[in-house]
Amino acid sequence: MTAPLLSVKDLRVEFATRRGPLTALDGVSFDLAPGEILGVVGESGAGKSLTGLAIIGLLDPPGRIAGGEIRLAGERIDNLPPEAMRKIRGRRIGMIFQDPLTSLNPLLRIGDQLVETILTHTSLTQRQARERALALLTEVGIPAPEKRIDGYPHEFSGGMRQRVVIALALCAEPALVIADEPTTALDVSVQAQIIAVLKRLAREHHAAVILITHDMGVIAETADRVAVMYAGRIAEIGRVDEVVRDPLHPYAKGLMAAIPTLEGRAARLAQIPGAMPRLSAIPPGCAFNPRCPNVFDRCRIERPPPLAIGTRRAACWLYDRGEVASPAKEAVS
Amino acid sequence: MIAFIIRRLFASIGVLIAVGLIAFVLFRYIGDPVNQMVGIETPESERVALRQQLGLNDPAPVQALRFLANAARLDFGISYQFKQPVSELIGARMPATLELAFVASIMSLVAGIPMGVYTALHRRSALAKLFEALSLVGISLPTFLIGILLIYLFAVTLGWLPSFGRGDVVHIGSWWTTGLLTKSGLKSIIMPAITLALFQMTLIMRLVRAEMLEVLRADYIRFARARGLSERKVHFRHALKNTLVPVITVVGLQLGSIVAFSIITETVFSWPGMGQLFLQSVQNVDIPIMAAYLLFIAFLFVIINLVVDLLYAAVDPRLRVAIHGA
Known part of the structure; x- marks a missing residue:
């Protein structure tokens, strides 16, 4: 296996509040190989977006990284000074946000936004940067880019804007x-196109991708591995085909059962009873224990660490065979 | 763009006609113009003759039309107290007021915008807290008090600046006069301009601060950061520009208010502007001046609003579509 591009170990993110710190992410660990696509799924508030923001160093105060470490190509990046971290953003880690309608500055031409970003990270001239901007727009599939490059964001449709954001x-x-x-x-009809563009570009540019979504369909089609998050912790992480076909963690099982299929159209969709706990009220032991169909005493007292099962890891006592997997020798497919 | 301006000009004419009719009502029905113009001993026969001569016996619509037609030619009649054409009186004093308002607006913008940006970016710094404390003073102290304090400090105690008047003025063209080209004129405008600018500056500072804080939370700011742009670019290229639309609105309307209501400042500093003229005309029930002043202020606001709309389009491309499509 090649050295991991990104290595997150025991990441812990806290929000300082008047009633003491709230732990939003706890013990999040995973590795990412160069060029790999890792899907991250979970309910709203499970900590998916926070994981991304913590990696790129854009946690909004009062949120902060309270423990663990993040390494990019072996170099620690979670404790860099702001200016050093800024140089990594955009150049070594890129980020795409949810809403393309608000991600672009409405007052600046998209060409100017592209050129300023290119000039920030390269030593190209203005003219070369514009050439490169045109090439990028062509790559993300914007028709007649030499005509659209001087347009403003509001002149683009949602799908086209997300293409610009990817560029x-x-x-x-x-x-x-x-x-x-x-x-x-985005509209459902555009979603598949955007995912295809993202996937193609990541492959062509040899970029690894962390794809955060709550759409299991997208993950199943796109990702190599998937991490299922629950209440700020990773419940299960492993190869997509394995996790989708045969999930181990009871929460992952519930999540997969809730995916509608054509065959099961007549049947009622499976639900997981209850709701994810608020950050201030995460129960002791396993965070999922109040909703878990397989709960037993140990789950209510002791918090399960990620346990290695084949190439996968699941944080569930059902799979405890006496040995505890250390995060250091975690499995990367 | 041209179509938009023409349409707006037509709308503006409508506004001005409406204000003109109000001015006419003021002119015709508040007090008796004849009584204002003649002495106590004037015999009734002369009064009747004057009434006929002024056309005050004509039907009201005819009089109103005549008033509007004259106003369109900038003929607002003769001032009761000065016995001079009103347009000449106002014309002679307009440069002083406009110059003062202009200098005060520039001052408030040049100081207010950077202070607003600074207090938004460095919310916890001591300097930002000082600015905010000062802005509270600026917004709550009445204008006349600031003016008097300034006079006491810089004119009476230190003797650096003149306490009243406009200094030496230079004529430009046939009727414009400026004090900005002479040393005494420049020295004279400092204190009145600061007095007038202080409130505007605090207003702009607080507005820019609030807008900046709002914009800095926007998704495109986070995305700009995620692209690794420098903080300076994020703040000044991406954030500040997005705060400008509301700032333009307020600054435009405030410029109108500065011109229209600089009366107190002009009185404190004996500034020979329109405010003083207006005050005198109120004291002496000099209706022609009041009517003309009313129309002038309406005209000013109409022009400012037009300019503000055009500036919106210059700043925000999304509004350009609305204007082009109009």
Whole structure:
């Protein structure tokens, strides 16, 4: 296996509040190989977006990284000074946000936004940067880019804007792209196109992708591996085909059962009873224990660490065979 | 764009006609113009003759039309107290007021915008807290008090600046006079301009601060950061520009108010502008001046609003579509 591009270990994110710190992410660990696509799924508030923001160093105060470490190509990046971190953003880690309608500055031409980003990260001249901007727009599939480059964001449709956003995130050929629900705000008919563009570009530019979404369909089609998050922790992480076909963690099982299929049209969709706990009221032991169909005593007292099962890891006592997997020798497919 | 301006000009004419009719009502029905013009001993026969001569016996619509037609030619009649054409009186004093308002607006913008940006970006710094404390003073102290304090400090105690008047003025063209080209004129405008600018500056500072804080939370700011742009670019290229639309609105309307209501400042500093003229005309029930002043202020606001709309389009491309399509 090649050295991981990104290595997150025991990441813990806290929000300082008047009633003491709230832990929003706890013990999040995963590795990402170069060029790999990792899907991150979970309910709203499970910590998917926070994981992305923590990696790129854009947590809004009072949120902060309270523990663990993040390494990019072996180098620690979670404790860099702001200016050093800024140089990594855009150049080595790109990020795409949920809503393309609000991600672009409405007052600046898209060409100017592309050129300023290119100029920030390269030593190209103004003219060369514009050439590159045109090439990028062609790459993301914007028709007649030489006509559209001087347009303003409001002159583009939602799908076209998200293409521009992808072009902006890929300006400086980052080795890692974090896509935070890149299709949620788009029409269903456009979603597949955008995912296809993202996937093709990541492959062509050899970029690894963290694809955050709550759409299991997108993950199943796109990702190599998937991490299922629950209440700020990773419940299960492993190869997509395995996790989708045969989930181990009871929460992942519930999630997969809730995917509608054509065959099961007549039957009622499976639901997981209850709701995810608020950050201030995460129960002791396993965070999922109040909703878990397989709960037993140990789950209510002891918090399960990620346990290695084949190439996968699941944080569930059902799979405890006496040995506890250390995060250091985690499995990367 | 041209179509938009023409349409707006037609709308403006409508506004001005409406204000003109109000001015006419003021002119015709508040007090008796004849009584204002003649002495106590004037015999009734002369009064009747004057009434006929002024056309005051004509039907009201005819009089109104005549008033509007004259106003369109900038003929507002003769001032009761000065016995001079009103347009000449106002014309002679307009440069002083407009110059003062202009200098005060520039001052408030040049100081207010950077202070607003600074307090938004460095919310916890001591300097930002000082600015905010000062802005509270600026917004709550009445204008006349600031003017008097300034006079006491810089004119009476230190003797650096003149306490009243406009200094030496230079004529430009046939009727415009300016004090900005002479040393005494420049020295004279400092204190009145600061007095007038202080409130505007605090207003602009607080507005820019609030807008900046709002814009800095926007998605495109986070995306700009995620692209690794420098903080300076994020703040000044991406954020500040997005705060400008509301700032333009307020500054435009405030410029109108500065011109229209600089009366107190002009009185404190004996500034020979329109405010003083207006005050005198109120004291002496000099209706022609009041009517003309009313129309002038309406005209000013109409022009400012037009300019503000055009500036919107210059700043925000989304509004350009609305204007082009109009």
